[in-house]
Amino acid sequence: MSxxxxxxxxxxxxVIDTPIASYLNSCVHCGLCAEACLFHxxxxxxxxxxxxxxxxxxxxxxxxxxxxxxxxRALGLSKPITDDDLAQWQELVYDTCTMCGRCSLVCPMGIDxxxxxxxxxxxxxxxxxxxxGVIEATKRTIATGSPMGVRLPALKVQIAHIQLETGLxxxxxxxGAEYMLVLSSMEIINFPEFMVSIAKIMLRAGxxxxxxxxxxxxxxxxxxxxxxxxxRLIVSRIVQGAEKLKVKTVISPECGHAFTALRWExxxxxxxxxxxxxxxxxxxLDEFCSQGLLKLKPPEKDRYTFHDPCQIxxxxxxxxxxxxxxxxxxADYVPMPNTGKYNWCCGGGGGVSANEDTKELRLxxxxxxxxxxxxxxxxxxxTACANCRVNLEEGIExxxxxxxxxxxxxxxxxxxxx
Amino acid sequence: MNITNDNExxxxxxxxxxxxxxxxxxxFVENVLPLCSDTRVATVITIAKRDDVTDLELDAxxxxxxxxxxxxxxxxxxxxDWQIQTTHFIAxxxxxxxxxxxxxTNLAWDAATDVRIARTCHGITSGEPNEQQRxxxxxxxxxxxxIN
Numbered sequence: 001m002s003x004x005x006x007x008x009x010x011x012x013x014x015v016i017d018t019p020i021a022s023y024l025n026s027c028v029h030c031g032l033c034a035e036a037c038l039f040h041x042x043x044x045x046x047x048x049x050x051x052x053x054x055x056x057x058x059x060x061x062x063x064x065x066x067x068x069x070x071x072x073r074a075l076g077l078s079k080p081i082t083d084d085d086l087a088q089w090q091e092l093v094y095d096t097c098t099m100c101g102r103c104s105l106v107c108p109m110g111i112d113x114x115x116x117x118x119x120x121x122x123x124x125x126x127x128x129x130x131x132x133g134v135i136e137a138t139k140r141t142i143a144t145g146s147p148m149g150v151r152l153p154a155l156k157v158q159i160a161h162i163q164l165e166t167g168l169x170x171x172x173x174x175x176g177a178e179y180m181l182v183l184s185s186m187e188i189i190n191f192p193e194f195m196v197s198i199a200k201i202m203l204r205a206g207x208x209x210x211x212x213x214x215x216x217x218x219x220x221x222x223x224x225x226x227x228x229x230x231x232r233l234i235v236s237r238i239v240q241g242a243e244k245l246k247v248k249t250v251i252s253p254e255c256g257h258a259f260t261a262l263r264w265e266x267x268x269x270x271x272x273x274x275x276x277x278x279x280x281x282x283x284x285l286d287e288f289c290s291q292g293l294l295k296l297k298p299p300e301k302d303r304y305t306f307h308d309p310c311q312i313x314x315x316x317x318x319x320x321x322x323x324x325x326x327x328x329x330x331a332d333y334v335p336m337p338n339t340g341k342y343n344w345c346c347g348g349g350g351g352v353s354a355n356e357d358t359k360e361l362r363l364x365x366x367x368x369x370x371x372x373x374x375x376x377x378x379x380x381x382x383t384a385c386a387n388c389r390v391n392l393e394e395g396i397e398x399x400x401x402x403x404x405x406x407x408x409x410x411x412x413x414x415x416x417x418x
Numbered sequence: 419m420n421i422t423n424d425n426e427x428x429x430x431x432x433x434x435x436x437x438x439x440x441x442x443x444x445x446f447v448e449n450v451l452p453l454c455s456d457t458r459v460a461t462v463i464t465i466a467k468r469d470d471v472t473d474l475e476l477d478a479x480x481x482x483x484x485x486x487x488x489x490x491x492x493x494x495x496x497x498x499d500w501q502i503q504t505t506h507f508i509a510x511x512x513x514x515x516x517x518x519x520x521x522x523t524n525l526a527w528d529a530a531t532d533v534r535i536a537r538t539c540h541g542i543t544s545g546e547p548n549e550q551q552r553x554x555x556x557x558x559x560x561x562x563x564x565i566n
Contacts, residue, residue: 133496134495137495137496148494148495148496148497149497149498150498157541161534161535164551164554185494186494189503190492221495224495351495353493353496354493387493390493393491394491397484
């Protein structure tokens with residue numbers, strides 16, 4: 001047994017807690033999780049059934065914590081986990097799972113498969129069985145604060161560009177501001193218009209806001225790779241930044257895992273409650289609109305539909321704000337089939353898009369999203385996650401769909417009444 | 419005509435016809451084409467700047483530029499390559515040159531700002547802090563010459 005494997009099995013034993021034991025005993029092999037997983041439904045590959053992805057964890061549990069399993073192991077009747085097993089399962093655990101949570105939602109036994117995938121990833125990462133792209137992203141996060149290697153000078157250059165172009169102020173390290181915005185590197189790099197939108201909105205709403213030079217990155221790759229220590233480190237940076245700047249609210253941007261990590265897991269990760277509120281940008285915009293702080297132009301007449309990002313909606317609980325905003329912006333809104341918390345994933349979250357081996361599979365999985373979109377007969381698609389945006393754009397481009405994609409925050413900013 | 423700031427620049431662009439805006443927008447993009455690592459963008463500009471370009475050709479050019487834009491996205495978690503980002507925003511600017519437009523669209527302004535973001539990205543690698551400001555001044559000069 002290699003040292004890495006020994007460590008992995010040790011970690012897997014450690015992560016098997018009461019909930020996991022209960023889940024593993026509860027599975028009735030109904031297959032509903034498989035029918036909820038787009039990697040399974042679009043490929044027909046039975047290995048991509050969510051419960052099958054957890055097989056190494058199940059085998060460790062059985063062999064270590066059940067009487068029958070221990071006896072089988074002692075008699076040489078059960079197959080021990082090997083390095084080869086973990087190498088094979090790397091594809092299943094990292095390439096074919098975005099941790100979207102749809103399987104957990106539909107399980108009739110209430111099994112939280114995402115929770116188990118996270119813990120399995122933790123063991124596999126320690127054993128060295130994680131995709132190189134995800135490992136590198138995590139290293140960059142530890143070293144620079146950003147999984148994509150975006151450093152403060154680059155952010156400052158983008159801020160300067162925005163200020164020059166628009167005349168709008170993008171404050172940095174403003175003590176006492178009401179709101180502190182954290183950004184995903186995706187927004188800084190790919191969608192600089194997001195920061196412009198925030199600047200416009202905050203000015204119009206009459207609210208003070210700031211970025212934090214020591215904690216501008218929202219993305220939590222520790223959550224994606226399944227390593228709690230790294231997840232804690234990333235959340236702690238934001239908490240320290242927010243407390244140093246004495247802000248009342250931290251705004252999580254249009255980024256999926258950033259929100260679930262910061263809003264729902266953060267206090268448990270750092271071991272204490274926050275001294276500030278955490279809201280998703282959509283919740284903030286909805287509040288501003290309902291308070292009359294933002295006045296929008298009359299709704300557009302073209303047909304639009306909306307892609308609910310998994311981490312924000314199903315896992316994060318932000319379901320109504322986006323619908324309230326869309327009602328103000330759009331006269332002809334058609335929801336996708338399986339809208340809201342049952343929405344199908346874009347196929348790129350949970351570190352999958354950082355994984356260099358997954359492009360082909362993501363495009364196959366996208367067929368599910370294509371079907372949803374076609375059912376709406378809408379040429380305009382709105383979403384609220386920078387990672388979803390890129391994955392949706394790639395799928396739309398690959399399948400030559402006549403669809404234009406919009407960010408909800410940017411739509412709000414573009415439709416502010418003069 | 420002398421243009422010295424963005425207010426004058428934007429107003430002057432808005433006063434041009436759609437065809438004129440396309441023409442001047444392609445000139446903005448041509449100014450940064452040496453920074454672009456994808457030769458398809460040059461093809462887009464060649465098409466978009468023709469006086470006799472048809473709507474069908476513009477649509478094809480737009481799709482080609484969009485392909486370059488999407489292919490050059492930096493995916494979440496991948497290490498940023500500012501050279502590829504420069505190409506990404508030049509492709510965006512090329513899309514602006516070829517996109518469907520009405521008299522209300524200021525496609526040349528859109529192209530100008532995307533070109534400036536491209537310069538910003540290039541400036542991060544080149545270490546030149548003022549590339550964006552110089553690009554804006556270049557654009558003022560280009561537009562003034564075009565109008566005159």
